Amino acid sequence: MSQVVFWTGNEVTAEAGIAAGCRFFGGYPITPSSEIAAVMAKRLPMENGIFIQMEDEIAAMGACIGAAMAGAKSMTATSGPGFSLKQEHIGFACMVEAPCVIVNVQRGGPSTGLPTHPAQSDLMQARWGTHGDHAIIALAPAYLRELYLEIIRAFNLSEKFRLPVIVLIDEILGHMSECFEVPEPHEYTIFNRVKTDKSPEEYNPYEVSDGELVPPMANYFEGYRFHATGLNHDKTGFPTTDQVLCQTDEVRKHEKIAQNRAEIDSWEEIMLDDAEVLVIAFGSTARGAQTAVEEVRKDGIRAGLFRPITVWPFPEERVRELAQGKKAVIVAEMNLGQMILEVERVAHSDVKIVGCQKIGGIPIEPYEIVAKIREVG
Amino acid sequence: MAFDYTPYLRMSKMPHLWCPGCGIGIVVKSMIRAIDRMGWDKNDIAVVSGIGCTSRAPGYLDMNTLHTTHGRSISFATGIKLVRPEKHVIVIAGDGDMTAIGGNHFIHACRRNIDITCIIVNNNIYGMTGGQYSPTTPRGAKAATAPWGNMDASFNLTDLAIGAGATYVARGQVGNGTQMERFIRDGLSHHGFSVIETLANCHTQYGRRNKLPDPMQLIKDIQEHSVSKSKAEKMNPEEMEGKLIIGELYKNTQRPEFCDEYEKLCQRVQELTKKVEAPV
Ligand SMILES: Cc1ncc(C[n+]2csc(CCOP(=O)(O)OP(=O)(O)O)c2C)c(N)n1
Ligand code: SF4
Numbered sequence: 139m140s141q142v143v144f145w146t147g148n149e150v151t152a153e154a155g156i157a158a159g160c161r162f163f164g165g166y167p168i169t170p171s172s173e174i175a176a177v178m179a180k181r182l183p184m185e186n187g188i189f190i191q192m193e194d195e196i197a198a199m200g201a202c203i204g205a206a207m208a209g210a211k212s213m214t215a216t217s218g219p220g221f222s223l224k225q226e227h228i229g230f231a232c233m234v235e236a237p238c239v240i241v242n243v244q245r246g247g248p249s250t251g252l253p254t255h256p257a258q259s260d261l262m263q264a265r266w267g268t269h270g271d272h273a274i275i276a277l278a279p280a281y282l283r284e285l286y287l288e289i290i291r292a293f294n295l296s297e298k299f300r301l302p303v304i305v306l307i308d309e310i311l312g313h314m315s316e317c318f319e320v321p322e323p324h325e326y327t328i329f330n331r332v333k334t335d336k337s338p339e340e341y342n343p344y345e346v347s348d349g350e351l352v353p354p355m356a357n358y359f360e361g362y363r364f365h366a367t368g369l370n371h372d373k374t375g376f377p378t379t380d381q382v383l384c385q386t387d388e389v390r391k392h393e394k395i396a397q398n399r400a401e402i403d404s405w406e407e408i409m410l411d412d413a414e415v416l417v418i419a420f421g422s423t424a425r426g427a428q429t430a431v432e433e434v435r436k437d438g439i440r441a442g443l444f445r446p447i448t449v450w451p452f453p454e455e456r457v458r459e460l461a462q463g464k465k466a467v468i469v470a471e472m473n474l475g476q477m478i479l480e481v482e483r484v485a486h487s488d489v490k491i492v493g494c495q496k497i498g499g500i501p502i503e504p505y506e507i508v509a510k511i512r513e514v515g
Numbered sequence: 516m517a518f519d520y521t522p523y524l525r526m527s528k529m530p531h532l533w534c535p536g537c538g539i540g541i542v543v544k545s546m547i548r549a550i551d552r553m554g555w556d557k558n559d560i561a562v563v564s565g566i567g568c569t570s571r572a573p574g575y576l577d578m579n580t581l582h583t584t585h586g587r588s589i590s591f592a593t594g595i596k597l598v599r600p601e602k603h604v605i606v607i608a609g610d611g612d613m614t615a616i617g618g619n620h621f622i623h624a625c626r627r628n629i630d631i632t633c634i635i636v637n638n639n640i641y642g643m644t645g646g647q648y649s650p651t652t653p654r655g656a657k658a659a660t661a662p663w664g665n666m667d668a669s670f671n672l673t674d675l676a677i678g679a680g681a682t683y684v685a686r687g688q689v690g691n692g693t694q695m696e697r698f699i700r701d702g703l704s705h706h707g708f709s710v711i712e713t714l715a716n717c718h719t720q721y722g723r724r725n726k727l728p729d730p731m732q733l734i735k736d737i738q739e740h741s742v743s744k745s746k747a748e749k750m751n752p753e754e755m756e757g758k759l760i761i762g763e764l765y766k767n768t769q770r771p772e773f774c775d776e777y778e779k780l781c782q783r784v785q786e787l788t789k790k791v792e793a794p795v
Pocket of ligand 2: 532533534536537538539568569638642643716717718719720721
């Protein structure tokens with residue numbers, strides 16, 4: 139019989155991490171993510187896993203990458219200023235292709251901002267927070283059972299594609315409790331990194347065979363004695379400044395995502411079949427957006443909701459298709475206009491796109507989205 | 516017979532990028548000899564570094580090597596060590612790397628007493644970026660960013676390490692490679708966080724700005740500013756001004772080591788939370 143729980147989002151995050159095989163957590167306390175570390179501190183020693191509270195978020199991220207290189211599945215969780223501090227090492231993880239998961243329980247900002255209130259204003263930072271042209275995956279679930287499965291998926295994607303995967307939730311999801319049946323192991327798959335089948339003499343840490351994009355891994359201490367560096371490197375792992383090699387390697391890292399969209403993309407479509415007004419919202423905001431869409435339908439306004447679950451890469455093609463011919467597209471988000479930039483980028487120019495934006499720590503309520511829909515519908 | 520370094524080096528990566536006569540070479544050679552004395556398998560050793568001239572060392576070492584971000588090598592090394600506590604983890608870093616940008620990670624690794632050996636190459640300057648002053652540049656010395664002489668006070672790195680809780684602390688200098696090798700070996704065999712500061716010459720960036728452009732001149736100057744432990748005991752504070760003590764400066768084998776403690780914690784937790792089988 140499956141276990142029925144009443145967990146907070148932060149508890150879900152920790153438990154799902156453990157279910158996914160996470161055996162290393164490097165943390166640093168910050169509201170509203172702190173309970174993830176607290177649950178990990180309690181639970182990981184029971185599972186022969188490692189919990190360590192580092193001296194800051196940069197170190198926590200560094201420790202996770204070190205752990206990943208030594209063979210563990212690792213995770214860190216943070217919020218607000220902590221997410222800013224992690225950026226340097228998120229870039230390092232991209233560069234050395236170290237699998238790891240970063241959970242950002244978003245709060246208001248900039249700076250110390252609103253530690254105890256929600257926001258969705260790290261959407262762009264999740265994509266572009268670290269310097270350089272890097273490829274990244276970010277997932278933004280809206281419900282706690284979904285969060286459980288998305289944490290597992292985050293680990294799977296990070297292991298499969300050898301990159302850091304960010305899970306974006308917010309203070310609402312982190313602190314709210316929901317009753318649900320914990321998914322049973324047969325309801326999901328667990329993916330573990332592909333290990334090299336080459337001998338140490340033949341092995342190059344960043345070599346891919348024809349048609350492949352993800353180099354098979356060796357962990358430290360397995361006889362391979364390879365080198366990894368944050369400098370641009372060739373397939374041997376050693377630094378190079380050869381323009382062609384640098385570009386080829388960085389493009390390959392982007393292609394890992396671009397060529398695997400079918401597996402990476404995830405979204406939900408609600409009442410879109412006949413919709414004239416398209417509402418786009420992600421994470422906790424999408425919950426209110428769904429209520430709003432249901433509400434206006436009672437009055438005969440044909441609205442529907444598109445809810446990206448994978449937010450990076452952004453579901454460009456689907457949004458372009460859906461936006462076509464709509465009376466209007468409304469993008470609801472707890473920031474001053476971030477996802478709307480993506481929608482504007484991909485939608486046809488003749489579609490009217492309006493934002494429903496709110497910051498300051500109070501979620502967007504359904505009536506506010508209803509009002510927007512009535513305005514345009 | 517001369518010591519053969521090649522089994523420990525990635526000879527295909529030679530020539531190295533260091534300036535001719537750079538002190539880092541002496542430190543790396545001492546480290547290799549110390550590792551050799553330990554009799555460790557190269558497969559069981561990870562060498563982690565940050566960014567700087569010193570931090571390029573892992574690229575030349577035929578071990579499990581990780582060249583990380585500026586100042587933050589210890590955080591990566593901590594993750595590696597915790598996952599594989601039975602393996603040997605060495606960190607090598609410049610003075611700027613380890614004690615400016617990486618200072619916080621450094622003191623906390625000392626405090627945790629995690630079994631990592633940390634070798635700091637103190638050349639009193641930021642070598643790689645072109646001779647800017649570091650936390651160990653002496654007061655009055657010139658640097659690219661101190662053209663009128665450095666006005667900052669400098670750190671005493673071994674005092675810092677001892678104060679923060681490291682359990683093996685020694686200081687060597689490039690004028691005496693044999694002694695340096697001994698300190699590194701003692702650090703490697705020590706179970707806990709060990710710090711070996713090595714005073715080294717960066718004649719290119721430090722020496723040239725301070726009338727010591729020749730490696731031998733600068734090494735001699737380092738030696739003149741070094742005093743042995745026994746000698747230092749007989750010297751008064753004025754005589755010690757501007758001098759650094761060479762030797763094993765601290766050793767404590769009683770303080771618990773982090774990985775051991777974590778292992779014990781796991782056992783305790785698992786004992787406490789063991790599911791009791793219900794009677795049939
Ligand atoms: C975050 C960051 N800041 C600054 C730099 C530039 N940087 C590279 S090496 C270095 C200092 C090197 O000096 P030191 O650590 O003393 O090592 P040395 O080169 O003397 O061995 C600096 C500041 C960097 N790479 N990353
Ligand atoms: S700049 Fe200084 S530290 Fe760097 S290689 Fe040259 S002498 Fe050595």
